[in-house]
Amino acid sequence: MLELQNIKPEPITKGDASWYKPLFAACFCKEDPWLEMLGDDKYEGFHMNRQAFVFISAVDDSTDILTIGVYPEHRKKGLAKSLCEWVLNKAPIGHSFFLEVECTNVVAINLYIKLGFQEISRRRGYYPQPVGYALDAVVMRYKKEF
Numbered sequence: 108m109l110e111l112q113n114i115k116p117e118p119i120t121k122g123d124a125s126w127y128k129p130l131f132a133a134c135f136c137k138e139d140p141w142l143e144m145l146g147d148d149k150y151e152g153f154h155m156n157r158q159a160f161v162f163i164s165a166v167d168d169s170t171d172i173l174t175i176g177v178y179p180e181h182r183k184k185g186l187a188k189s190l191c192e193w194v195l196n197k198a199p200i201g202h203s204f205f206l207e208v209e210c211t212n213v214v215a216i217n218l219y220i221k222l223g224f225q226e227i228s229r230r231r232g233y234y235p236q237p238v239g240y241a242l243d244a245v246v247m248r249y250k251k252e253f
C-alpha cells in the first residue's frame with residue numbers, strides 16, 4: 108500500500124488526458140472543462156499518483172481553487188487534504204485563496220474548513236439542478252497569515 112508521505116504532487120499537462128479525463132468523470136459525472144485551460148499561464152493543475160487532482164488559477168496575490176477530486180476508491184485517505192496543503196504551502200504569506208462549493212457538498216466543505224477556509228458569502232441559486240431549485244454556492248476564503 109502507498110504511504111501518503113511518499114506521494115509527491117506533480118503537474119498535470121495537456122498530454123495527461125488519457126488518465127486525467129476518467130478521473131475527472133469519476134468525480135463529477137461530466138466532461139472535464141479544465142485540461143484545455145492549461146495553455147493559459149494563470150491555470151495550473153496538479154495530481155497525486157493519478158488518484159487525486161486539483162486545478163487552480165492564480166493572479167497576483169490571490170488564487171482560486173477551481174476544482175478538486177479523488178477517485179471514489181481512494182477517498183478518506185487524506186489525499187485531498189495533502190494536495191491542498193501542498194498548494195497552500197507554496198504561496199507566500201499574505202496570499203489569499205478563494206473557492207466556491209455547492210452548499211450541500213458537506214464532504215468538501217468539511218475538507219475546506221479543516222484546511223482553514225472560512226465562509227465569506229453565498230451566491231444564491233448558483234448551481235442549476237436537473238430538477239428543482241438551483242443550489243447556493245458557499246464562497247470560502249483562506250488567507251495565509253504565517
Ligand SMILES: CC(C)(COP(=O)(O)OP(=O)(O)OC[C@H]1O[C@@H](n2cnc3c(N)ncnc32)[C@H](O)[C@@H]1OP(=O)(O)O)[C@@H](O)C(=O)NCCC(=O)NCCS
Nearest residue numbers: 134175176177182183184185186187188208214215217218
Ligand atoms: C471532496 C473530496 C475531494 C475529498 O477527498 P478525500 O481525499 O476523500 O479527503 P481527505 O481524505 O483528504 O479528507 C480531508 C477532510 O475532508 C473531510 N471529509 C472527507 N471525507 C469525508 C466524509 N465522507 N464525510 C465527512 N467529511 C469528510 C474531513 O474533514 C476530512 O478530514 P478528517 O479525515 O481528518 O476527518 C472527495 O470526496 C471528492 O472527490 N468528492 C467528489 C468531488 C467533489 O465534490 N469535489 C469538491 C468540489 S468543490
